[in-house]
Amino acid sequence: MEDHPVIRAKGVNFYYGKFRALTDISMDFEKNRVTALIGPSGCGKSTLLRLLNRMNDLIDGTRVEGEVLFEGKNIYGPEVDPVEIRRRIGMVFQKPNPFPKSIFNNITYGPRLAGLSDRVELEALVERSLKQAVLWDEVKDILGQSAMMLSGGQQQRLCIARALAMKPDVLLMDEPTSALDPVSTAKIEELIQDLKRDYTIIIVTHNMQQAARISDKTGFFYIGRLIEYSATEKIFTRPDVKQTEDYITGRFG
Amino acid sequence: MQTAIPQRSVRWRYLKQGLFFAVVRLSAALIALALGGLIVYIVLHGWEAISWEFLTEPPRDSMTKGGIMPAIVGTFYLTLGAISVALPLGIVSAIYLSEYAKQGPLVRIIRIGVNCLAGVPSIVFGLFGLGLFVVFLQFGSCILSGALTLGFLILPTIIGASEEALKAVPATFREASLALGVSKWQTIYRIVLPNALPGILTGSILGIGRAAGETAPIMFTAAAFFTAKLPSSIFDEVMALPFHVYVLATAGTHIEATRPIQFGTVLVLVGLVLAVDLVAIVIRGTIRKRKRW
Numbered sequence: 001m002e003d004h005p006v007i008r009a010k011g012v013n014f015y016y017g018k019f020r021a022l023t024d025i026s027m028d029f030e031k032n033r034v035t036a037l038i039g040p041s042g043c044g045k046s047t048l049l050r051l052l053n054r055m056n057d058l059i060d061g062t063r064v065e066g067e068v069l070f071e072g073k074n075i076y077g078p079e080v081d082p083v084e085i086r087r088r089i090g091m092v093f094q095k096p097n098p099f100p101k102s103i104f105n106n107i108t109y110g111p112r113l114a115g116l117s118d119r120v121e122l123e124a125l126v127e128r129s130l131k132q133a134v135l136w137d138e139v140k141d142i143l144g145q146s147a148m149m150l151s152g153g154q155q156q157r158l159c160i161a162r163a164l165a166m167k168p169d170v171l172l173m174d175e176p177t178s179a180l181d182p183v184s185t186a187k188i189e190e191l192i193q194d195l196k197r198d199y200t201i202i203i204v205t206h207n208m209q210q211a212a213r214i215s216d217k218t219g220f221f222y223i224g225r226l227i228e229y230s231a232t233e234k235i236f237t238r239p240d241v242k243q244t245e246d247y248i249t250g251r252f253g
Numbered sequence: 254m255q256t257a258i259p260q261r262s263v264r265w266r267y268l269k270q271g272l273f274f275a276v277v278r279l280s281a282a283l284i285a286l287a288l289g290g291l292i293v294y295i296v297l298h299g300w301e302a303i304s305w306e307f308l309t310e311p312p313r314d315s316m317t318k319g320g321i322m323p324a325i326v327g328t329f330y331l332t333l334g335a336i337s338v339a340l341p342l343g344i345v346s347a348i349y350l351s352e353y354a355k356q357g358p359l360v361r362i363i364r365i366g367v368n369c370l371a372g373v374p375s376i377v378f379g380l381f382g383l384g385l386f387v388v389f390l391q392f393g394s395c396i397l398s399g400a401l402t403l404g405f406l407i408l409p410t411i412i413g414a415s416e417e418a419l420k421a422v423p424a425t426f427r428e429a430s431l432a433l434g435v436s437k438w439q440t441i442y443r444i445v446l447p448n449a450l451p452g453i454l455t456g457s458i459l460g461i462g463r464a465a466g467e468t469a470p471i472m473f474t475a476a477a478f479f480t481a482k483l484p485s486s487i488f489d490e491v492m493a494l495p496f497h498v499y500v501l502a503t504a505g506t507h508i509e510a511t512r513p514i515q516f517g518t519v520l521v522l523v524g525l526v527l528a529v530d531l532v533a534i535v536i537r538g539t540i541r542k543r544k545r546w
Contacts, residue, residue: 053432091432097423097426109430110433
């Protein structure tokens, strides 16, 4: 299949103060694919993920070198508005983090502030987003109730729906199932499979089976470097690098 | 094999625990007793002075008879004015300090400054207000000067409380909002501030009490020894409850004879502060409830 990179990282270095968290990362993320980033804790995979929609801007004393091209344009260019980037590249976090608002208002929060005010359109958007996140049937009668009452798995799907309501091109997921039980995890994995038809998904995971199950391509990181990056099947069956093999077979991690 | 724990040691531990709990309970009881005692004392001595006339009439006969209505109104205006000045200014400062300013030496110095301001004796604020508002800006001794002076006095309290409340809003809320392509200001306005508001109001309650009760800052800036008429604008001088007590207890010609009036005035002051607190608590409660949906 032909490659259509949506995001390309080119020679990216990233520093927290003096500490270099990422070294010379170059990788392409393809359209309508699920890309998994794996590696031991502290290897820089979450840092890379947060670089892709400029969430690392929020941390004082960080510095980026190199380029991250989104549709051919460097998102770290001087004229780029990070707010605009985050509208196009959504994010789901490790812990479900709904706002202390109603389910309805959680979803409409972003679109409303982006200028959508028509009630009918907003209602349609809520329904569409919740259906995409496979949560609609469970919450359609309680849209006015607080999102905080939902279970952890439901909250995480609500967060996915909330991100989808902005109609992003790319969805970044930072260990989205690590705080969930197996049933909820299975639901979200299924959901990710459905979503890749319309979205490009990049997911950080600690769960090797999860990466093998849901991703098309996998990148293995170790101490801030991209050690190996290729088709998931290849990474998990016959990796080129010894370190990758050691990690996926559980010899270190 | 586990070694058996000696029975004596366990008993000794329970004894220590009991002793500690007793001390803790005693401290709590002492505080409650001090507050309760104060209130009972004020109520007992002030009760007989309270009457409809006392609350609605101006003083008569060299302030030995009549009521304290102008002082109630004056204190109300001064407190309201101080809060209207300090609350917006304090919240905005706190937002700057905790959300926008780059954390570094400058912010640290500002914070130390704010804390120092909180420790400055209130008479110093009084002189500052006299110099700046009354004399330099030529507002004269009036509600405006007094309210501004009191506002500056309670500003550190409000800034401190607001900063704490802002910090208590989980970082995950901010992240979630920003990740949706919402700007920083909108995130603060729509997510952070509403969630911090109950905490901010709680802190402001302390400020309200202080603004209503302070004597020194308004002595030179707003308070009149005696005026029977009510203020018609913010440029009028007013009587105020704490200053009235001070005047009656020190400068009057009938200090002993006006004791009941003094206690009555104190009782009204305490009642007024509690009433304002109650309003703030109710507002806080409704906001909290609205947050839950």
